[in-house]
Amino acid sequence: MKSSRIVLGLYTLFLMLPIYWLVNMSLKTNAEITGPLTLFPQQLTLQNYVKIFTDSSWYMGYVNAVLYVLINTIISIVLALPAAYAFSRYRFVGDKHLFFWLLSNRMAPAAVFALPFFNLYQAVGLFDTVWAVALAHCLFNVPLAVWILEGFISGVPREIDETASIDGYSFPRFFGKIFIPLIANGIGVAAFFCFMFSWVELLLARTLTATNAKPISAIMTRTVSAAGMDWGLLAAAGVLTIIPGAVVIWFVRNYIAKGFALGRV
Amino acid sequence: MTLSLHSVTRQIGDDLHLNNVTLTLERGTLNVLLGPTLSGKTTLMRVMAGLDAPDHGHIAVDGRDVTGTSVGKRNVAMVYQQFINYPTLSVYENIASPLRVAGVARDEIDRRVNDAAKLLRLTSMLDRTPLQLSGGQQQRTAIARALVKRADLVLMDEPLANLDYKLREELREELPRIFQSSGAIFVYATTEPSEALLLGGNTASLWQGRVTQFGPTPAVYRQPKDLITAQVFSDPPLNLLAGLKQGNRFTLSHGAELPLYDDLARLPDGPMTLAFRAHHMSLKAPVSTSMSMQVVVGGSEISGSESFVHVALGSTKFVLLEQGVHRLDEGTQLDVHVAADYLFAFDSAGHLLRAPVNAGQGGVL
Numbered sequence: 301m302k303s304s305r306i307v308l309g310l311y312t313l314f315l316m317l318p319i320y321w322l323v324n325m326s327l328k329t330n331a332e333i334t335g336p337l338t339l340f341p342q343q344l345t346l347q348n349y350v351k352i353f354t355d356s357s358w359y360m361g362y363v364n365a366v367l368y369v370l371i372n373t374i375i376s377i378v379l380a381l382p383a384a385y386a387f388s389r390y391r392f393v394g395d396k397h398l399f400f401w402l403l404s405n406r407m408a409p410a411a412v413f414a415l416p417f418f419n420l421y422q423a424v425g426l427f428d429t430v431w432a433v434a435l436a437h438c439l440f441n442v443p444l445a446v447w448i449l450e451g452f453i454s455g456v457p458r459e460i461d462e463t464a465s466i467d468g469y470s471f472p473r474f475f476g477k478i479f480i481p482l483i484a485n486g487i488g489v490a491a492f493f494c495f496m497f498s499w500v501e502l503l504l505a506r507t508l509t510a511t512n513a514k515p516i517s518a519i520m521t522r523t524v525s526a527a528g529m530d531w532g533l534l535a536a537a538g539v540l541t542i543i544p545g546a547v548v549i550w551f552v553r554n555y556i557a558k559g560f561a562l563g564r565v
Numbered sequence: 566m567t568l569s570l571h572s573v574t575r576q577i578g579d580d581l582h583l584n585n586v587t588l589t590l591e592r593g594t595l596n597v598l599l600g601p602t603l604s605g606k607t608t609l610m611r612v613m614a615g616l617d618a619p620d621h622g623h624i625a626v627d628g629r630d631v632t633g634t635s636v637g638k639r640n641v642a643m644v645y646q647q648f649i650n651y652p653t654l655s656v657y658e659n660i661a662s663p664l665r666v667a668g669v670a671r672d673e674i675d676r677r678v679n680d681a682a683k684l685l686r687l688t689s690m691l692d693r694t695p696l697q698l699s700g701g702q703q704q705r706t707a708i709a710r711a712l713v714k715r716a717d718l719v720l721m722d723e724p725l726a727n728l729d730y731k732l733r734e735e736l737r738e739e740l741p742r743i744f745q746s747s748g749a750i751f752v753y754a755t756t757e758p759s760e761a762l763l764l765g766g767n768t769a770s771l772w773q774g775r776v777t778q779f780g781p782t783p784a785v786y787r788q789p790k791d792l793i794t795a796q797v798f799s800d801p802p803l804n805l806l807a808g809l810k811q812g813n814r815f816t817l818s819h820g821a822e823l824p825l826y827d828d829l830a831r832l833p834d835g836p837m838t839l840a841f842r843a844h845h846m847s848l849k850a851p852v853s854t855s856m857s858m859q860v861v862v863g864g865s866e867i868s869g870s871e872s873f874v875h876v877a878l879g880s881t882k883f884v885l886l887e888q889g890v891h892r893l894d895e896g897t898q899l900d901v902h903v904a905a906d907y908l909f910a911f912d913s914a915g916h917l918l919r920a921p922v923n924a925g926q927g928g929v930l
Contacts, residue, residue, distance in 0.1 A: 459649045462616055467663040467714070468637050481653040 319542070325535035333531045348536035361516035362540065364430055365499065368515065371434035372441060373494040377487060379438070380445035385475075387446065388453040389461070399450070402443040413439060414507045421508055432508040433515070437498045444497065445490040452486025488555040495548055516541055566592050566627050566717045568613065568750055573622035575608055575774075582608040583619065584774040590750045595741065595766030597782060598754040600797055605774040606754040610720045613752060614641045626717070639718070642711035646723040648703035650695035656682075656706050657691040663714040681709040684743060701732035712747065721753045725760070737763055758800045762786060770797040792838060792915040799842055801873065803909075804883040806839040815839065819879040826854050826905055829919065836913040843873070843886040845907035848899065855902045862897040876901060 325333055326348055327341045352358040386392075387399050417436050421427040426435070460482070464474040480487070506518040520537050549556075568590045575583040583605050590596050598606045611617040612624065615636040623632040631639060642663075650659050658665075660681055664674045682688045685705040695703050704724060711719050725733045741764055744751050755761060761768050761782055768786075769779040770793075777794040778785050789795035796803045808817040813830035815823045815837070850857065860876035860883070867873075872891040876883050876899075885901060893899070910919040 457647060457649060459645050459647060460651065462636075463643065463645075463649050463710075464651075465635075465637050466614065466616075466641060466643050467710070468666040470637075473666070478651050478653070482651075 322535050322538050326539050330532050348532040361519040364513050365515035368430040368433040369495055369498045372437040372498045373491050375438055376441040376445045376494045377491055379442050380449050384446045384449035384453050387450045403447055405443045406440050410503045418507050428510040428512050430513045433505050436504045441494040448490040449486050452483045456482050485555045485558050488552050492552040569625045571622050573619040575619050581774050586776050593748045595744045595751045597761040597764055597768040599761045599768050600771030604771040607722055610722050614643055614720055615639045640716050641718040642714050642716035643720040644707045644711050644724045646726050650706050652696055656693055659706055660709045660713050677713050681713040685709045701728050718750050723754050758798045770794045772797055788920040790917055792911040801843040801884045803840050810834055810837040823856055832918050838911045840909040841903050841907050843884045846885040846901055846903050848887055850902045851904045854905045857900050857902050860901050862893045864895050865893045
């Protein structure tokens with residue numbers, strides 16, 4: 301009992317250490333960071349955070365990232381819902397192959413698609429907009445959402461659909477009033493994963509933006525100035541970057557467990 | 566309204582789920598579809614509802630062809646074996662749902678939902694959601710939703726099969742009363758002969774996708790047209806004696822001989838199957854003319870105050886149902902008796918030659 305607690309404690313410490321170090325650095329001055337090792341800030345400073353919140357080239361990075369992540373999540377769910385319903389409820393020629401092919405889209409590295417997207421979006425004038433990144437991320441998020449939602453939809457008895465059509469519901473009315481509330485958990489889980497994958501993706505986001513739509517993760521990789529690395533500022537940006545993910549996971553933590561139980565996450 | 570099916574056939578892959586079904590159901594009747602699992606009851610109901618289309622044949626309502634009409638436009642209601650409700654809506658909204666879709670006025674909805682809830686004793690549960698109810702209450706909610714709509718055709722697919730014994734008895738008694746209060750055609754599928762007898766009305770016996778007989782329930786039970794119908798409508802299984810009839814002697818396939826009397830002896834000679842129900846075979850010799858056999862006990866099961874005794878005559882096995890507790894050891898030899906009045910006789914093609922005496926008037930059965 302006691303030894304297991306020690307093991308758990310050590311493991312938690314091991315997991316928390318990088319996060320602590322990041323927060324620690326974000327509250328230090330550059331001089332202190334590059335100086336000898338200190339376990340907590342000797343000269344506590346919020347200057348790094350002030351800089352991010354006042355400089356538009358920094359805070360617009362967050363705005364851009366949140367924008368394309370939200371757009372992508374909405375597009376992914378809206379497209380995936382009817383697709384997942386069809387995969388779950390109907391049998392058609394090649395349905396199983398198509399379903400697997402959708403999933404195999406996730407297996408190609410994003411780098412493969414960076415070049416075609418870059419060229420395509422330049423040609424159609426989408427380059428350097430949040431839409432470019434949002435649409436590019438659909439490449440892997442739509443299949444993921446279809447996969448997750450199909451599991452949840454298959455958990456709803458087909459007889460409920462039939463009962464609704466016997467009761468006289470039109471399909472859109474049934475879908476909106478009866479069906480979507482039934483799979484709300486699944487939509488929550490799918491939305492979370494779309495959010496997460498879009499939020500952490502760097503390569504496409506950096507390739508498809510230049511100045512106007514540059515997300516925070518791309519900005520963070522370009523902060524080497526003439527004066528060298530601004531360590532404290534980077535650490536503060538890092539702290540602010542993990543906050544949205546933490547907030548979202550707090551809200552969906554119960555649904556995620558259900559998603560895992562269905563074997564679809 | 567009258568619902569009629571003409572030579573309806575439905576095939577899925579190589580399996581014939583419905584084989585040339587022709588059936589006419591009249592307004593205000595209760596119709597039982599009786600058949601073992603996989604006999605096509607559910608498929609037949611789905612075709613009647615319009616959820617599935619037949620591959621051949623057509624369906625008419627009051628003479629008007631509705632084969633291609635979608636289910637939403639047919640004014641039917643259906644209750645499934647599983648308890649199907651809308652889990653996110655309250656019981657009230659579940660029952661009200663078909664009325665809301667139909668655009669019925671608010672106070673009218675309220676009145677009808679409350680009436681249905683009262684009939685099915687759900688009044689105190691209207692604010693809960695279906696998953697907070699017991700199985701019986703969930704199924705009553707589904708039944709209330711089917712009734713509140715005042716559909717022309719109400720289909721119930723083994724609605725009581727997943728309920729515990731006590732609830733089943735309770736609902737079984739309520740259902741005929743509920744049926745009577747509406748003028749619809751009720752169709753009720755079940756695997757249990759006793760349920761069909763309890764509900765009354767008409768019975769269609771189903772076997773491998775065919776309707777073997779359709780008529781008033783007691784008539785189908787007492788005078789089945791053929792051996793298959795008699796077997797479908799018998800639980801425990803019908804006991805069979807296959808053999809050759811010559812004059813007043815009946816020779817079983819393994820050589821034993823049994824005497825035949827009266828009208829049985831007067832039936833045409835030839836291969837024949839005699840059949841009788843488990844509760845018509847007795848350990849005690851009846852007063853009337855009977856057929857006696859010396860059998861070997863294979864085991865006995867006591868179910869409360871009844872005993873099922875498994876016996877064998879040569880290679881032919883019978884089940885005997887006797888009132889009272891009879892604990893018999895395996896291997897015991899004893900005499901068992903079947904009153905001649907209770908015997909069915911079928912010819913080699915399975916057609917009925919003779920039904921139990923007085924079968925038309927009831928009484929003895």
